[in-house]
Amino acid sequence: GESVGLHLPTLSVQEGDNSIINCAYSNSASDYFIWYKQESGKGPQFIIDIRSNMDKRQGQRVTVLLNKTVKHLSLQIAATQPGDSAVYFCAENHAAQKLVFGQGTRLTINP
């Protein structure tokens, strides 16, 4: 089977509940942040992004919050569904389009 995410932090939530995935980033100069979702056997898929001039951005069932003071990023997923089960990565953008990825969190949705 897929070996991605075997040693990652995990979060389990009940189907229908909301989930919050947290990420601490390292570079106070980063000005662009992205959340990716990686399902087994696939590459990372873009979910939502936010720029450093914003504190909050909402998408469909997802919200990203940015706290620049403590260099913290979170992804909120509302009304979780079985298809939300995946590994979630935050990424921060440095100069020249270089992305630096966080360690990832495995989200499991329990029926």
Place this chain on the structure above:
Amino acid sequence: SAVISQKPSRDICQRGTSLTIQCQVDSQVTMMFWYRQQPGQSLTLIATANQGSEATYESGFVIDKFPISRPNLTFSTLTVSNMSPEDSSIYLCSVEGGEGQPQHFGDGTRLSIL
């Protein structure tokens, strides 16, 4: 967003051999990137594939081990040379989504070295 195809999707190789991974994009892009994702780990940038010039490698990655080609704006290859079991990873190609836009990824090549 661009459609990114990687070949092969997976392979099992003998140590000491080399494997070339291909990345094809359905539209012209300026920036293409190669990442490694070791088992249970996050993604680490190997290099930026530059069209018409040598790739730009990140710290810890060298051209002799990971030669990269970028013959045009829609295609790139990454070779993993003289493989050892420590090279067993997922290798991912990504492309820029435009200025200030997120990178998009292919589904990766799952490489196992015996």
